[in-house]
Every structure is written in structure tokens, then in C-alpha cells.
Amino acid sequence: MYPLRSVVLLLSLLFISCVQQTKKTAETSNEVLEKAPAYDTSDPQGMLTAIEHAYGGWGDLWKKGDVEFSYHYHDPILKKTDLSTERYLFGNEASYGRYTQHEINVMPEAKGEVIQYFDGEKTTVMQNGKISEDPQANAVGAFLRRANYFWFVMPYKLNDNGTLVSYEGPEEHNNIVYDKIKVTYDPALTGKEQNDVYILFVNPETKLIDRFYFSLPFMGVNEPVLIANYEYEAIDGQMISTKRTYFLPNAKGEYGTEPSLVQTMGNVRFGNGFTIENITE
Numbered sequence: 001m002y003p004l005r006s007v008v009l010l011l012s013l014l015f016i017s018c019v020q021q022t023k024k025t026a027e028t029s030n031e032v033l034e035k036a037p038a039y040d041t042s043d044p045q046g047m048l049t050a051i052e053h054a055y056g057g058w059g060d061l062w063k064k065g066d067v068e069f070s071y072h073y074h075d076p077i078l079k080k081t082d083l084s085t086e087r088y089l090f091g092n093e094a095s096y097g098r099y100t101q102h103e104i105n106v107m108p109e110a111k112g113e114v115i116q117y118f119d120g121e122k123t124t125v126m127q128n129g130k131i132s133e134d135p136q137a138n139a140v141g142a143f144l145r146r147a148n149y150f151w152f153v154m155p156y157k158l159n160d161n162g163t164l165v166s167y168e169g170p171e172e173h174n175n176i177v178y179d180k181i182k183v184t185y186d187p188a189l190t191g192k193e194q195n196d197v198y199i200l201f202v203n204p205e206t207k208l209i210d211r212f213y214f215s216l217p218f219m220g221v222n223e224p225v226l227i228a229n230y231e232y233e234a235i236d237g238q239m240i241s242t243k244r245t246y247f248l249p250n251a252k253g254e255y256g257t258e259p260s261l262v263q264t265m266g267n268v269r270f271g272n273g274f275t276i277e278n279i280t281e
Helices: 004-011 044-055 060-066 134-155
Strands: 066-075 080-089 095-102 114-118 123-127 163-173 176-185 198-202 209-216 220-234 237-247 262-272
Touching: 044 134, 044 163, 044 176, 044 237, 060 134, 080 134, 095 134, 114 134, 123 134, 134 237, 163 198, 176 209, 198 237, 220 262
Parallel strands: none
Antiparallel strands: 066 080, 066 262, 080 095, 095 114, 114 123, 163 176, 176 198, 198 209, 209 220, 220 237, 237 262
16 A cells, blocks of 8 residues: 555646646637526536536636635645745746745745745746756656646646546435546657546536545555545636545555545635736736
8 A cells, every 4th residue: 555644645646647748728618608508417528518607707717817726735744834826827837835844745844934836838936036946846846836726726627638537326424415527638648658647526406516536646546545625706707626634544444534634715706916026026
């Protein structure tokens, strides 16, 4: 069995396969439709389109231009936290993170402020205003900038080209009968023998993904046994997963009652006028 704490510390590297997919642009966006797309379990690809619509639509998000929020990434077992201010540009997937607390993934032994910035082409990591020459810190920064952005736009990325989708039937959880959708990736496009797998639990009333199981081949977790639970807030026309809790199985495959990792977002603000030139200011 894979080491539990190692997986926790690398949960920020989730969806590595996904973030290598083609960027969503204005040309690939689906504008918000006046009439909701059909949600039909016989058409799982169409279900993903209906899910996009329920979240507010990529076209609506694209028009907002950018987002800023505070991001609290907490390990309740180790009682450690990464705390950052996150900013993203939807046009080119630029991703900025300013860490005022970094005890888990981001230079945990370093002191002072850490900044990571992906401009759409390359990533720069700075500690206390100086460019980092630490290979590990730079590699983690490159992963986090893409992964954190992906988390935010996940409902729209799941329907990218190259996804393989199937309906896996209903399953009850917390007195709700969910529709399960399996999502993975075409190995002919990813070039990977073992691709990420997600089992989405979609609430048929809200069309939101309240829960999902996933694999993490990067860490040797080849079956979708890791669990994520999402809670949402409606913010400026978008459903935002402002609280995410993760549960990891022990060596016996059992899950505890308390989460292994908790992520929360606060002060979510769209349309701040950020550009490549001013997003780091």
C-alpha cells in the first residue's frame, strides 16, 4: 500500500494528466445556454455538458476574465497549513500564488513569503523577493500553479477532448441517490499506459459533483480509492467549491471519519482587471 502521508503531501499535484490537456479558449468555450442541456444517463458525454451548465458555464467564467481568492490548505493530522492568495487569468491560464504560510508543500523549511507565478509559458518562484534556485521548490511551484488552476475550473476541464466517459449507475450516499460517471483519458493522446481515473458522484437535482473517487498513478495509486467531498457557494453566477475534504484509506482500505486534508477558499472575487502585467502586484 502507498504511504498515506506521502499521498497527502502530494494531493496538491492531483490531476497532472488533466492539466496537460489543451487549454480552453474563447473558441472552445461553451456559452451559457438559455435552456439547460439535456441530462440523460444514456448520454454520459452530454451529462458532462449539463454539469458545465449547472456550474454557470465556461462562457460566463471566461467573460469574468480573472479571479482572486484566499486559499487555506490544511492537514488536520499534522496540524500544518499552506495559506496563499491565489489569482488566475482564464484567457491564458496564468496562475499566481502568494504564500504567507507554507508548512506542507511549499518550501516548508524556508522563512518568509513565497511567490509562485506561471505566466502561461513558464513558472517563476521567489522567496522574500529573490528568485529561487532550488530545483525542488521550482518543480513544486510549476506543478502547483497548473494544478491549483485546474482545481478551480475542474467542471469545465472534465469535458475536454480526449476524455473517455461512461455512466456507472446510481449509488446512494448521505440519503442522496447519485449518478456515477467514470472519467479517464485516451492513452493514445496522453501517451501514458496508466491514466487518472475519476468516479464522479453527480447530484441529479443540482447537476453538481458533490463527491468523487480518484486514482493517483503519479504516486502509485492506480485505482480510484481516494475520496473528495465538495461543498459549494453561489458566487457571481458560478458554483464554487469553497470547501473540499479528502479521505485517504489506510493499509486495510478503511476510511476514517475525519478528513486527511481540508481545503477552503474565501473572499472569492471575479473581474479584478488583472493582466499579465499587473497580476503579481
